[in-house]
Amino acid sequence: MNESLPPFQFYWELDGWIILAGILCAASASLLGSFLVLRRMSMLGDAISHAVLPGLAAAFLLTGSRQSSLMFIGAIVVGVLTSWLTQWTKQIGKVDEGAAIGVVFTGLFALGLVMIVRSADTVDLDPGCVLYGSIELTPLDRYRIGSWEIPRAVLTMAFVLVVNVVFVVTCYRQLKITSFDPALADSLGISSKVMHYLLAALVAMTAVASFESVGNILVVAMLIVPPAAAALLTERLSRMLVVSVVLGIVATIAGHFGAITVPRLWGYSSVSTAGGMTIAAGALLILTILFAPKTGLLSSVGKKWLWGVRVTGEDILALLYRQEERGEAGATAESLSKQLLLPRRNLWFYRWLLGIRNYVRVEKSDWKLTEKGRMAAQDLVRSHRLWENYFASEVGLTNEQLHPPAERLEHFTGSQIRKQLFEHGPSQEVDPHGKPIPPERDKSS
Amino acid sequence: MSWNELLLQVIRVITLQDYNTRMVMLGTGLLGAASGVIGVFLLLRKRALLGDAISHATLPGVCIAFLIGVASGGSGKSMPLLLSGAATTGLLGGLAILGLRQFRRIKEDAALGIVLSIFFGLGILLLTLIQQIPEGHAAGLEGFIYGKTASMVAEDAVLIASVTGCVLLVALLLYRPMQLLCFDEGYAASQGWPVFWLDGLLMSLVVAITIVGLQAVGLIMIIALLVVPAAASRFWTHQLPKMLPLSAALATFSCLVGATISALAPRVPSGAAIVLIAVATFLVSLFFGNVRGIYWSWRRHWRLRQSYDREHLLRDMYELVELEREQDKAGKLGPTDVSISIEVIEKHRQWSHGHMMRALYRLQLQGLMLFHDEGRARFTASGFKEAARLTYDHRLWELYLMKYADVDPLRVDRSADDTEHALDPEIMESLKVMLDKEWNGKVPPSPHPLESVPSEGGKR
Amino acid sequence: MINSDNSQLHSLPLSMREVTIAYHRKPVLWEVNLDIPTGKLVGLVGPNGAGKSTMLKAIMGLIPLLSGTVRIFGKPYAEVRDRVAYVPQRESVDWDFPASVLDVVLMGFYGRIGWFGRITRQHQQQAMEALDRVGMAEFAQRQISQLSGGQQQRTFLARALIQPADLFLLDEPFAAVDASTEQALVHIMRSLQQAGKTIIVVHHDLHTVPDYFDYLVLLNMRVVAAGPMETTFHRENLQKTYGGKLTILEQVSEAIRNREAP
Known part of the structure; x- marks a missing residue:
């Protein structure tokens, strides 16, 4: 050498x-x-x-x-x-x-x-x-x-x-x-x-x-x-x-x-x-x-994985929003894991991800929405409930059938589609289950 | 070197008096046999390359093994280490080819080229690295690329013999699964044969042959031994059980003759000599192989065309002679008296003059026709007889076509021409029974006017 | 699952549940459910690219399933391999291979005699009988590259006949064969059916479908319809299978008219 x-x-x-x-x-x-x-x-x-x-x-x-x-x-x-x-x-x-x-x-x-x-x-x-x-x-x-x-x-x-x-x-x-x-x-x-x-x-x-x-x-x-x-x-x-x-x-x-x-x-x-x-x-x-x-071998795997992460993250936000709605304080990791069928060990990752994006903060093991997280969750829940309204009135699904398609579609729904759903659906402020539909946020603010 | 000395040397090489020559002959001969057998399976699996x-x-494997050997304190030139390195990357390369095939956009040929060039590039890179190591003198490693047949020792021969033996044994034991795999992969899989593993096994056999062959005869040469004898053997047989030993024999023959030449002629690398002999056997097989050799099919084709020409010429002559004799009111002209201008036939058949003359010359040799210098020809007695027979057959056939097959009389000559050459005597016999009540063995008149014949189109 | 159901499943030559297959992320078969009753001569029909050949390969486990199960006589294919005979597409092999007709037929024994078994005189006898049955006995020693398309197909059928199978899978046996071979093949299939065997045939000529088969599976990525010929072969089902391909439909409706007005 x-x-x-x-x-x-x-x-x-x-x-x-x-x-x-x-x-x-x-x-x-x-x-x-x-x-x-x-x-x-x-x-x-x-x-x-x-x-x-x-x-x-x-x-x-x-x-x-x-x-x-x-x-x-x-x-x-x-x-x-x-x-x-x-x-x-x-x-x-x-x-x-x-x-x-x-x-x-x-x-x-x-x-x-x-x-x-x-x-x-x-x-x-x-x-x-x-x-x-x-x-x-x-x-x-x-x-x-x-x-x-x-x-x-x-x-x-x-x-x-x-x-x-x-x-x-x-x-x-x-x-x-x-x-x-x-x-x-x-x-x-x-x-x-x-x-x-x-x-x-x-x-x-x-x-x-x-x-x-x-x-x-x-x-x-x-x-x-x-x-x-x-x-x-x-x-x-x-x-x-x-x-x-x-x-x-x-x-x-x-x-x-x-x-x-x-x-x-x-x-x-x-x-x-x-x-x-x-x-x-x-x-x-x-x-x-x-x-x-x-x-590419990894690009499809990667895309699927990223999508899965996004859907799970959004599901967590929506869940926390609904809990706030019911007046419950934050959720523990255990209850999240149970409700989302998500292994506990994966929650660490989401805690980190949602934390650095400033959607969620964790106080004494209680997960809580930040202001930014609440706004994102509001959009999701609004999309979900608008879809339920739409399926109930336009497609004629029964109340039990409404949740799964709405759950899937809420992740794909932007403000434009929400506007159309709102205009074409029954103009009401509650979903078929009687829950209030959160208002559309004012984007300019 | 005098002739005497040369002769002595030839005898010494051929009678294997040298220890070295014996080893070379034994080693390369066995190697040839094994690669000949495996080559057949590769060829039939459409993976010749x-x-x-x-x-x-295998090259990067050799280099990596060498580097590992040096790093662990040895000289790096331990044969088992180098061989196992070669085997590892060889197999990896094979697996990479199978893996690349999974992509629809990468075809098999591209997969081969990709693996070949990238692995070899890596090998070259590592070789330049090794050259910087003091104990490296990559000379020993280069032997892996060009082979070192001439300096083969007993140890090498023993290695080759044992690997060859194993390869041949596996190939013979797994003859039937391999045959099925090569012929009908899908059916083999449906019968529960592990197609993937059989392919892997075939690949391992190739790797085994390659690594022992590489250092014996060199890289290009081992490729040739796996491809050329197998392809050559296909010209001699339609049966796989015969193809395998034949390919092995051709490969062994090439190896022995090539090694002999290289031992005798100065500065002819043995690997190159072996490949050239193998290619020569391939060429001989390509031309003269008794099953597929192109010489035989050419000859068959040529003979067939000659017999067509002969028939056409005799019949045309007959018809023209017939016309002449009809016009001769006196009836004095015998069949051998009429001479015909060959230009008329040339035009009718649309033959070139050379074509016409060759056909005529052959008829003259057979004693059927005589040719005069003024460009006219006439029948001999036996020629007229033969022409009459042919014309009789032809006209019967024409009559048959008109009667039973709805053919326009003006087109009949051509369609008769096209089919009658395929007629065998049996059919002719039944035609005779069917049609020949009125003519009783005499040549019937042509069913269509003969004057219309020369204007008929079509190519011959 | 209750017991009676089970026993019925055992008797079914083929049962597919929710079978989905994709090549390069494009679905070829989509949630296929299919039960074939015993002793039927089944035509598997659909437009090009409908997944017919893929389905046969899926039945034999040659292609990985994305989801679903295939049961043959109630068991996975690997356990009942002996009871299934497969006739691949004629074009799937290179007929230039150095082998004789008899060699090809004898390949049908390879699965049973295993890795190191021997081909005996008795095997050869059986192979000759099978060749005789398809009218190829006199060509036994002929090199396969010299065969016509119809003769190649007969050879393949003979290879399947030497297997003691109860289920026969034939992939496009009628593609580009002469009329007499087509009749001979149909004749052999009918005699197999009379012996209680089940035969599934991939077929593409709609004109002959009602004449050749007594059970029909219409496939276009999913099973559009499956059932006895009389109740399944009608315009509506075919339209669903072939979609907008009107030219084919016109031919078919003529075929149906001819059939309905004897």
Whole structure:
């Protein structure tokens, strides 16, 4: 362990470029990934990003250099080839899609591995680098434009992002319809095949552009994870694209800061930024799964719980109001527990909750309404009794049937509804049981 | 290296004279057998890529186990510790996939990708952490990703053998529940089988194979061994009891041949060699598998088209010769004397010239027709006989269609063309009995005017 | 509950009480109460998405109930599993699976022979008899991917027939099968009924409902109506079940007219 760790510092010169490269990569990958996820092609994305290896190796072997343009061409060829071979194996050989993907990408990867190892003397390409990437090194390899020195990886990724954005914007409708209903698209003259292979080619290009800087696995993570989270958050394709790009960018920033700061807590120096970004993306997905407004696991539980707390709190207030009405002093915790069928231990919570909101004060174990609590309770009781009047006169329920629906509805009733109930119901000042209906409070006071 | 030396080395590898070679062969061979069997169940359960996700998910486990080992004072490289770490996160990854499937909006493929990338990302993060530990030299751990087949020792082989044995035993004992699970999950559940636990068991078997296979042949390779031989075996049989040993055999074969190649050829990683051999066996199966191989179906299709072409050409010739002979008032023209311009037939059938020439060439080879350079062809004696037989059948069929199936005479030729190729001799015989009272074995005249034929549309 | 009531419950092949089921917080079945008398050929009918298949799965405990109870011959399903035979929807499985027709039928024994039991000659004999009964004996060795839709359905029925069941649950057996298979299936169901079995069939073709079944359950999230065919199959009930879907109703009213004027 490094005992003399230098103090933490954020260098714009280094970290700024790293984050920018990560953001560009995340944005271009999540943009395409949304369509992969919608078309259930996620694993094809994984396959392509592995299978570009022989394409790269071939480009190296042919030219002996790491020229970007040739790498792109090699990658696009292999990307389309992977996609086509998978389709072909699936359709001609009647092989299950997953198996077809597995056969094609493991075969191509192994081929690439052999090509690289066989020519290790002439080719400087580390397969480990393809898997892990080394985004930390991006700022070192710079390219001069005018008076600016910009890292090569940033330039490449910016180019890829532009290509991807242009593709998605110009082909948005075609992509949408071919993802949703390929048969319909074909009948309208929009070739779902062409879109499929274009997408595969761009995924390959994105993968190869990012492999040097951020590594293969981060590309796969950014292709799949942010779009999957976005799919849980939105219902519309256009929003899904925006949300997944935003999530990808957030994951990049959080991932990098996490990678350079968190390990310091235990005395280590920074860890792999690519790994950090992946973890951050995963954390965002987990958060989405738990808290997404509509589909979240906890949000529905939480909403139900909050609602239950509110109803119980209001029931306590209304009960205290009725006791005051009958001229009884406060209520003890025991009597509240008995009347509300509420366990004693839960009452502590409500005592605290209603206390800090200044609805209830407790004097010598007697619960009493404050002025504020009395006003809130007055509204509730008025709602309850107006509803009873309404059910008695308009619906024709008997006196015994009146209480349960009114009890339920009082929690949903605002002053507007009370006004309507008052106007439409029998204009009387007592409820069917003969209890007086408290007057509507004057809100202006 | 001279040829002599090479030959000697080949013999040494093949006869397993090296201790090291023996271990490698034994280990990888057994591993192949087990992954071949489990791969079949994965394939039929439509989870071929589960091995992909699980094998990636083992990496963080290895790293965590290593860190725990170091923290507790050891070197961290204790094999049981690393393996149990790998198994733990591998299983967690599998469970995460099953859990993610519960969300309607996350499809199975996305679930696989999510688990694969996030777990592997965590693993990479931990690897960079481990590299900072002085005793860390993550070199040993990297072996988990690329495999270290060449340096396999007896200990590894024993581990592989015992795990493989257990996996095979479980797979064989639970053959029937697994079969039911893969074929008809709902029915299995209705019969009281614990579907969830069977799935979990299958996943555990995959984890077991993956963790012993990872360090033996590497990550990508174990994925391939779980997918490729199983997919290949499907081309050879329709029966699960045969598919299982076949897949195991193909996988073992790939492992042995791959390991041999890698032992002989310098700088060919054994894992990659094994995958490439496996993919080669897949390709051979895809083309030549006796049950589903595409070569056989192509050949069947091609033969069928050839026989259609032959029949059509002979019949068209016959009809044209018939016309010529009718116009010849003198009646001197014999059936083999009339030569016909092939362009007429080309137009009638809407064939390309090449198509026409190929069909004609085949008939000439069979001795049924003769082709002249001026673009004209005529029958041989046996050709005319064969054409007469075909035309007889065809016209009977046409008559039948007109009499009993309410077909417009002008459309009859086409509909006869479309169905008659499916006729077997038995039906022809009954047609003869039904219709052939007047013709008595002679070719009946065409029921529709022949001049109308060339103008008929439709594609052939 | 008093004793006589209990004994009557025991004799009921199926009894559902206040069964509610929800998928992703949307109710699919809502407070279903249903009693099916013994020896009936029951049509379970309702519009798409009415919860018909879900109901069969709920009966077999394949889906967790939000509330309510299901009793089969007075007991929970797990205790009387042997007395229930299930024929899933044909589309629910991949017919490309490497198995022969006989293999599929033999799967019907797996539940009884347990984890490590053996398939005996006697089992094979029984399977062949079942195949013969559905007219598939000559296809016993055929690979299942080569079967037509009707043959697939017959195979599934044969698998159910080898179980010593008293209650048969069939999920859409008539979907996309040829006319002769449809007749054969109806014939077998009737003979099962004559042997005292109870058969519950998910069905969607309203035209044939009154001809095929003698007991009707109309389902649209709740049980709209259940009872003998004569008293249950009428316009009012169907309108309640199918709601505003007038095109279907027109067809049905014609079917009813045809039936009422023989």
